[in-house]
Amino acid sequence: MSPKSTTTKSISRLVQPAVRKLTAYHIVEEPVRVKLDAMENPFPLPPDVRRDVAEAIERTLINRYPDPSAKELKKAIADFWGLDAERMILGNGSDELIQAVVLAFGGPVLIPVPTFAMYEITSRALSQAVATVPLRKDFSLDADLLIKKAKQVKAKVIFLACPNNPTGNRFADDAVRKVLESVNAAVVIDEAYFDFSGKSFLPFLDRHPNMIVLRTLSKIGLAGLRVGMLAAAPEVIEELNKIRLPYNINVLSQAAGIAVLKHRETLKAQISLLISERGRLYNALSRLQGITPFPSETNFILFRTNGSATRIFTMLKQQGILIKNLDRPGPLRNCLRVTVGAPEENNEFIGQMQGILATDSHG
Numbered sequence: 336m337s338p339k340s341t342t343t344k345s346i347s348r349l350v351q352p353a354v355r356k357l358t359a360y361h362i363v364e365e366p367v368r369v370k371l372d373a374m375e376n377p378f379p380l381p382p383d384v385r386r387d388v389a390e391a392i393e394r395t396l397i398n399r400y401p402d403p404s405a406k407e408l409k410k411a412i413a414d415f416w417g418l419d420a421e422r423m424i425l426g427n428g429s430d431e432l433i434q435a436v437v438l439a440f441g442g443p444v445l446i447p448v449p450t451f452a453m454y455e456i457t458s459r460a461l462s463q464a465v466a467t468v469p470l471r472k473d474f475s476l477d478a479d480l481l482i483k484k485a486k487q488v489k490a491k492v493i494f495l496a497c498p499n500n501p502t503g504n505r506f507a508d509d510a511v512r513k514v515l516e517s518v519n520a521a522v523v524i525d526e527a528y529f530d531f532s533g534k535s536f537l538p539f540l541d542r543h544p545n546m547i548v549l550r551t552l553s554k555i556g557l558a559g560l561r562v563g564m565l566a567a568a569p570e571v572i573e574e575l576n577k578i579r580l581p582y583n584i585n586v587l588s589q590a591a592g593i594a595v596l597k598h599r600e601t602l603k604a605q606i607s608l609l610i611s612e613r614g615r616l617y618n619a620l621s622r623l624q625g626i627t628p629f630p631s632e633t634n635f636i637l638f639r640t641n642g643s644a645t646r647i648f649t650m651l652k653q654q655g656i657l658i659k660n661l662d663r664p665g666p667l668r669n670c671l672r673v674t675v676g677a678p679e680e681n682n683e684f685i686g687q688m689q690g691i692l693a694t695d696s697h698g
């Protein structure tokens with residue numbers, strides 16, 4: 336017997352208004368032949384590394400909870416990047432660490448736009464106010480404007496993706512340092528793309544106790560493991576450890592991460608190849624009629640089209656090539672973002688772009 340309609344009202348109306356207003360982070364889930372939309376490393380692990388991962392997983396006790404502080408994985412990460420394992424916590428992707436920071440500090444959260452969507456989505460999901468300042472036309476950071484806004488709204492957290500997603504540029508050292516020195520807020524320098532720029536603010540951690548640095552293993556070949564890293568002053572780590580979920584890095588991710596990071600040379604060689612492919616892709620895009628790529632210190636390239644972004648995106652998709660369509664009113668009007676793929680994927684992308692633009696110019 337069905338209950339009366341008065342009792343079958345969905346509980347969704349009880350969800351907090353801040354959450355009801357949100358739009359979910361959009362991820363295309365259809366299978367595609369050439370996937371260049373999500374800044375993943377295109378290379379599968381070589382057979383010797385896969386063997387090590389398989390052996391490590393075979394030894395793993397999945398009936399037991401994981402090491403709550405993931406000590407061995409932390410040490411492997413610290414060795415890989417040359418950091419201090421004592422000053423870090425790990426997260427289920429850096430996405431989880433972004434959430435931890437907002438949970439700990441609260442809002443208002445201040446971000447330059449355009450930037451990585453999760454800063455705003457996570458802050459709003461936690462019912463925190465979000466303030467924004469525009470980047471300049473060339474996507475550089477106007478430090479004075481950001482500082483002024485931080486003071487005006489009394490920002491508690493500022494997120495600076497450095498290099499920035501989706502624009503690909505790294506904000507000037509001086510601008511970031513000026514922000515660090517002038518605000519009374521936690522300044523999160525998100526170095527998700529550090530491995531492709533080689534430049535970091537981490538050496539300045541001692542000088543700037545309000546700085547938090549994020550990195551991730553996702554962009555260098557381990558996106559499926561979901562492991563992110565946060566480095567900060569010990570007292571900040573202590574506070575964040577209070578709100579971090581106890582077993583946030585599962586046993587399989589810990590075991591596989593440790594096994595893969597032992598193959599440092601393999602990972603570094605893949606990163607070097609991607610950096611050189613980025614240069615090749617940038618040059619090829621520059622030569623295309625009506626396309627303007629933006630310089631990139633990441634593993635993706637943002638480019639502007641002459642008004643045909645959505646048409647290009649759709650035609651590429653019909654050919655089985657998925658990139659990211661960012662075309663919307665505002666600073667990303669007519670813009671698309673392509674992740675640097677394996678050499679043959681980049682060749683195919685450029686070949687298809689040439690074909691699409693040729694049909695454009697012939698009417």
Ligand SMILES: Cc1ncc(COP(=O)(O)O)c(C=O)c1O
Binds near residue numbers: 428451499525553558
């Ligand atoms: C700037 C930035 N930070 C963080 C992330 C999230 O990375 P993770 O896979 O570690 O959650 C991304 C992913 O695209 C990103 O672009």
